[in-house]
Amino acid sequence: xxxxxxxxxxxxxxxxxxxxxxxxxxxxxxxxxxxxxxxxxxxxxxxxxxxxxxxxxxxxxxxxxxxxxxxxxxxxxxxxxxxxxxxxxxxxxxxxxxxxxxxxxxxxxxxxxxxxxxxxxxxxxxxxxxxxxxxxxxxxxxxxxxxxxxxxxxxxxxxxxxxxxxxxxxxxxxxxxxxxxxxxxxxxxxxxxxxxxxxxxxxxxxxxxxxxxxxxxxxxxxxxxxxxxxxxxxxxxxxxxxxxxxxx
Amino acid sequence: xxxxxxxxxxxxxxxxxxxxxxxxxxxxxxxxxxxxxxxxxxxxxxxxxxxxxxxxxxxxxxxxxxxxxxxxxxxxxxxxxxxxxxxxxxxxxxxxxxxxxxxxxxxxxxxxxxxxxxxxxxxxxxxxxxxxxxxxxxxxxxxxxxxxxxxxxxxxxxxxxxxxxxxxxxxxxxxxxxxxxxxxxxxxxxxxxxxxxxxxxxxxxxxxxxxxxxxxxxxxxxxxxxxxxxxxxxxxxxxxxxxxxxxxxxxxxxxxxxxxxxxxxxxxxxxxxxxxxxxxxxxxxxxxxxxxxxxxxxxxxxxxxxxxxxxxxxxxxxxxxxxxxxxxxxxxxxxxxxxxxxxxxxxxxxxxxxxxxxxxxxxxxxxxxxxxxxxxxxxxxxxxxxxxxxxxxxxxxxxxxxxxxxxxxxx
Ligand SMILES: Nc1ncnc2c1ncn2[C@@H]1O[C@H](COP(=O)(O)OP(=O)(O)O)[C@@H](O)[C@H]1O
Ligand SMILES: [Mg+2]
Numbered sequence: 001x002x003x004x005x006x007x008x009x010x011x012x013x014x015x016x017x018x019x020x021x022x023x024x025x026x027x028x029x030x031x032x033x034x035x036x037x038x039x040x041x042x043x044x045x046x047x048x049x050x051x052x053x054x055x056x057x058x059x060x061x062x063x064x065x066x067x068x069x070x071x072x073x074x075x076x077x078x079x080x081x082x083x084x085x086x087x088x089x090x091x092x093x094x095x096x097x098x099x100x101x102x103x104x105x106x107x108x109x110x111x112x113x114x115x116x117x118x119x120x121x122x123x124x125x126x127x128x129x130x131x132x133x134x135x136x137x138x139x140x141x142x143x144x145x146x147x148x149x150x151x152x153x154x155x156x157x158x159x160x161x162x163x164x165x166x167x168x169x170x171x172x173x174x175x176x177x178x179x180x181x182x183x184x185x186x187x188x189x190x191x192x193x194x195x196x197x198x199x200x201x202x203x204x205x206x207x208x209x210x211x212x213x214x215x216x217x218x219x220x221x222x223x224x225x226x227x228x229x230x231x232x233x234x235x236x237x238x239x240x241x242x243x244x245x246x247x248x
Numbered sequence: 249x250x251x252x253x254x255x256x257x258x259x260x261x262x263x264x265x266x267x268x269x270x271x272x273x274x275x276x277x278x279x280x281x282x283x284x285x286x287x288x289x290x291x292x293x294x295x296x297x298x299x300x301x302x303x304x305x306x307x308x309x310x311x312x313x314x315x316x317x318x319x320x321x322x323x324x325x326x327x328x329x330x331x332x333x334x335x336x337x338x339x340x341x342x343x344x345x346x347x348x349x350x351x352x353x354x355x356x357x358x359x360x361x362x363x364x365x366x367x368x369x370x371x372x373x374x375x376x377x378x379x380x381x382x383x384x385x386x387x388x389x390x391x392x393x394x395x396x397x398x399x400x401x402x403x404x405x406x407x408x409x410x411x412x413x414x415x416x417x418x419x420x421x422x423x424x425x426x427x428x429x430x431x432x433x434x435x436x437x438x439x440x441x442x443x444x445x446x447x448x449x450x451x452x453x454x455x456x457x458x459x460x461x462x463x464x465x466x467x468x469x470x471x472x473x474x475x476x477x478x479x480x481x482x483x484x485x486x487x488x489x490x491x492x493x494x495x496x497x498x499x500x501x502x503x504x505x506x507x508x509x510x511x512x513x514x515x516x517x518x519x520x521x522x523x524x525x526x527x528x529x530x531x532x533x534x535x536x537x538x539x540x541x542x543x544x545x546x547x548x549x550x551x552x553x554x555x556x557x558x559x560x561x562x563x564x565x566x567x568x569x570x571x572x573x574x575x576x577x578x579x580x581x582x583x584x585x586x587x588x589x590x591x592x593x594x595x596x597x598x599x600x601x602x603x604x605x606x607x608x609x610x611x612x613x614x615x616x617x618x619x620x621x622x623x624x625x626x627x628x629x630x631x632x633x634x635x636x637x638x639x640x641x642x643x644x645x646x647x648x649x650x651x652x653x654x655x656x657x658x659x
């Protein structure tokens with residue numbers, strides 16, 4: 001697909017840490033409205049790819065474009081978030097000394113400047129949205145609880161809720177089911193499918209049952225570049241994929 | 249918008265603090281001026297001045313707590329802003345001396361005559377006017393903090409590195425102000441003040457007035473800090489303190505937030521210094537000493553980092569102890585201070601106020617649970633849940649309701 005009608009466009013992206021190539025000429029395109037699953041063994045560069053997209057890591061070479069026109073390599077974390085790219089981290093990171101509700105309120109799409117927040121008074125529409133999100137992530141009864149007191153799975157969900165509160169165009173979700181029970185994992189897959197109805201989503205996950213239940217196009221990363229791409233059945237049939245990943 | 253901003257500052261805890269401060273601001277000067285000497289309720293003038301000094305320290309502690317307790321910026325250089333505010337006030341007081349100095353020069357302060365200077369340096373212009381000096385009291389520390397913060401926060405200097413460069417900042421100023429040719433009185437600093445706004449600086453009434461002004465400044469800054477920390481901006485600050493990079497990924501420009509509180513905090517420290525100088529009667533480069541800034545951090549840690557009342561309480565308590573110790577056991581004070589810091593860090597990591605309020609909510613929580621078990625059909629509120637939804641906790645009195653309505657459910 002051409003850069004001009006893509007939502008996210010990576011071309012020949014390389015990143016190295018002390019000579020070690022975490023990303024090696026990685027090229028990847030996400031279409032508007034698409035949901036994509038990314039799989040690959042540990043150390044394949046999945047998280048590093050997200051770091052590059054969100055401005056945490058600068059690529060040594062290569063192009064990263066959002067919406068076909070915005071060069072992300074020239075922007076910092078805050079402006080990339082403002083452009084409409086939200087991220088859920090591999091290790092759930094919520095604001096532990098804030099309540100569940102405050103975590104969501106901080107994420108809620110609203111002006112981000114210090115003076116805007118200083119004089120901010122919560123609007124009725126914002127309260128409605130918060131209630132909706134709390135319901136969605138099933139933390140309604142926990143709204144007043146400090147985020148520190150949530151279980152691991154609840155933190156994952158809260159972070160997904162925060163991601164939605166930002167109302168981004170593109171969601172990058174890094175290992176959302178890590179540390180979850182099977183039931184929670186299944187629920188999370190349902191939630192992500194719901195979200196994918198009106199958002200573009202890139203989800204990294206190890207759990208094959210989870211990836212299968214998403215039923216979307218899969219990209220296999222290995223040693224910092226794309227090894228195979230297609231439906232899960234298609235990539236599972238690829239011998240090289242079986243060798244590096246599935247067959248181990 | 250403005251009213252809801254200020255309204256946010258008020259709740260029971262703030263109310264208690266304000267009532268207490270009002271009593272102190274009225275009773276201490278009254279006990280000095282109105283109660284005759286010899287009465288057990290008479291407050292001697294030296295005590296008024298001493299307590300006035302504590303109040304300025306409390307304001308300095310408040311400033312440090314705003315950046316450290318709420319935004320995680322451990323400043324080890326706030327004494328620099330305090331001293332700069334003090335020097336600005338000292339320059340005004342020097343110019344008020346006029347011909348009453350030893351050399352009787354109507355314009356030049358004594359130390360300049362002594363150095364054979366023929367005219368006033370340009371940066372002393374305007375300090376004969378109180379309004380100008382008052383403006384400089386906040387502008388000079390504010391501007392220095394802004395420039396320092398602009399570079400430091402933009403290049404993402406954090407943690408120990410930031411603390412170290414704040415120490416370097418105050419140390420550099422210490423060395424600079426020691427130099428005679430800086431034009432700030434060198435080693436001796438500025439002293440021998442005669443009057444302020446036309447009032448004799450030694451008079452009991454002036455001392456009482458300075459005390460009340462210090463109390464008032466503390467109250468106003470307390471309310472401002474409270475309105476800030478309870479706003480959405482305050483929540484962003486705590487988010488920065490706890491997970492700085494996460495806050496960035498939400499789209500907040502962390503450096504702007506830091507710059508905002510940092511500059512504001514430096515201005516508050518400047519005001520504290522300006523109120524300190526006329527009460528102690530001298531400002532010299534010693535106020536820039538790196539150890540001074542570290543002491544402020546200890547006050548805040550003892551009182552309770554991240555609680556505004558704690559910062560005030562810590563400053564007053566530790567300085568009260570210092571006054572007592574340095575008179576009774578002068579050799580031991582530094583060891584006692586160090587020991588206090590270690591004890592607080594190990595056993596009271598939340599400080600006095602933090603520990604008390606934690607114990608208080610735990611106690612209340614237990615009571616609510618007991619009520620529940622005793623047969624009430626309402627489930628207990630979870631601990632520390634200011635915003636429990638009414639549909640789950642129909643008895644809102646059981647949970648702590650914030651002054652602002654923002655945590656209420658929308659139904
Ligand atoms: N900041 C860093 N410094 C050094 N090496 C790193 C850094 N981040 C990632 N790496 C290395 O890059 C490789 C890819 O890591 P990562 O993107 O986290 O893999 P994945 O998420 O696919 O498991 C790993 O070998 C990891 O050790
Ligand atoms: Mg990873």
